[in-house]
Amino acid sequence: MPENHIHANSEQNIISQPVVLVGLMGAGKSTIGRRLANALSVPFIDSDAEIIEAAGCSISDIFEGYGESIFRDLEQRVILRLMTGAPCIVATGGGAFIQPAIREAIAQKATSVWLKADLPVLLERVSRRDNRPLLKTGDKSEILKKLIDERYHIYAQADITIDSNYGPHESVVEDIVSALKQWQKKDA
Numbered sequence: 001m002p003e004n005h006i007h008a009n010s011e012q013n014i015i016s017q018p019v020v021l022v023g024l025m026g027a028g029k030s031t032i033g034r035r036l037a038n039a040l041s042v043p044f045i046d047s048d049a050e051i052i053e054a055a056g057c058s059i060s061d062i063f064e065g066y067g068e069s070i071f072r073d074l075e076q077r078v079i080l081r082l083m084t085g086a087p088c089i090v091a092t093g094g095g096a097f098i099q100p101a102i103r104e105a106i107a108q109k110a111t112s113v114w115l116k117a118d119l120p121v122l123l124e125r126v127s128r129r130d131n132r133p134l135l136k137t138g139d140k141s142e143i144l145k146k147l148i149d150e151r152y153h154i155y156a157q158a159d160i161t162i163d164s165n166y167g168p169h170e171s172v173v174e175d176i177v178s179a180l181k182q183w184q185k186k187d188a
Contacts, residue, residue, distance in 0.1 A: 014180055015040060018083060018110040020090045022097035022155055024147055026125035027115040028164045028172065029091035035173045037089040047092045050078045059093075076102055083109040094147070098154050107159075111183060113176055114158035119144055121165045159183060 019036070021029040030046050037044035048059055051074055055062055062071045075096055082090050083105045090110070096102050097112070106112050117125075122144050155161075160179045164172050 014177070014184060015042065015087045015111065016184075018085060018088050018090050019176075019180065020083075020092060020097075020106050020110045020112050021115055022092055022106075022112055022158055023094065023115040023117070023164070024122055024144065024151065024155075025094045026122035026144075027094075027117045028125070028169070029115055032115060032164065032169055032172050032176070033089045033091035035169055036176055039173050039177060040087075040089070042086075043088040045082055045088055045090045047075065047079050047082065047090060047096060050082065051075055051093075054078055072099060075099075080105050094151070097158070098151055103154070103157065111160065111180065112158035113160045113162055113179070114155040115164040115172070116152075116155070116161055117164045119148060122148075 019040075021033050021036075023029055030048075033046070034044050051062075051071075052058060054077075055074060057065075059071065062074065072095065075093060076099055079090070079092060079096055079102050082088075092102075097106070097114075119141070123141050126140060126144070160176070160183055162172060162175050162179060
C-alpha cells in the first residue's frame with residue numbers, strides 16, 4: 001500500500017465541512033493537502049488551480065497583465081464559491097486568508113488550519129521552483145521575512161495551528177487529523 005494511503009478508510013467522516021489550509025508559500029498547503037484529503041477520503045481542491053482555470057491563464061500572467069488587486073478579487077470569488085461545497089480539503093494561496101471577506105467566509109463555513117513553518121524551511125522550499133510572483137521582485141529571504149511579519153498574526157486567527165517544519169509529510173497529516181478530531185469534539 002503506498003505511504004500516502006496509510007490513513008485511508010480509518011479516518012473517514014471526521015469532517016462535515018471544508019477544511020481550509022492557510023499559510024505562507026512553502027508551508028506545504030498543496031503537498032500536505034493532497035495527502036490529508038486522501039487520508040480523509042474527501043476531494044482535494046487547490047484554490048490556485050481553480051483560479052487558473054477560471055482566468056484561463058497562469059497566476060504569473062494575472063499578476064503581470066492585470067495586477068495583484070485583480071488577482072485578489074478573482075481569488076476571493078473562487079474561494080467564496082469553494083466554501084459552499086461539501087467536505088473537502090482546500091489549499092489556499094498565501095495571501096488568501098489575509099483578506100477579511102475570505103477569512104470571514106472560512107470562519108463561518110469551514111475549519112481553518114494554519115500550516116506554520118519557520119523562515120529557513122520556507123526559503124528552502126520556495127527556492128525549489130521559480131513560480132512565485134511575489135518572490136520575483138527581490139531577495140526571497142527578505143520578502144518572506146516581510147510576509148511573516150505582515151501575515152503570521154493574521155494566520156494565527158485560524159482555528160488550528162500545525163507545525164509544518166522539517167519532518168515526514170505523514171507526521172503533519174497525522175497531526176492535522178488528530179487536531180481535527182479534537183476540534184470536532186470541541187464543537188459538538
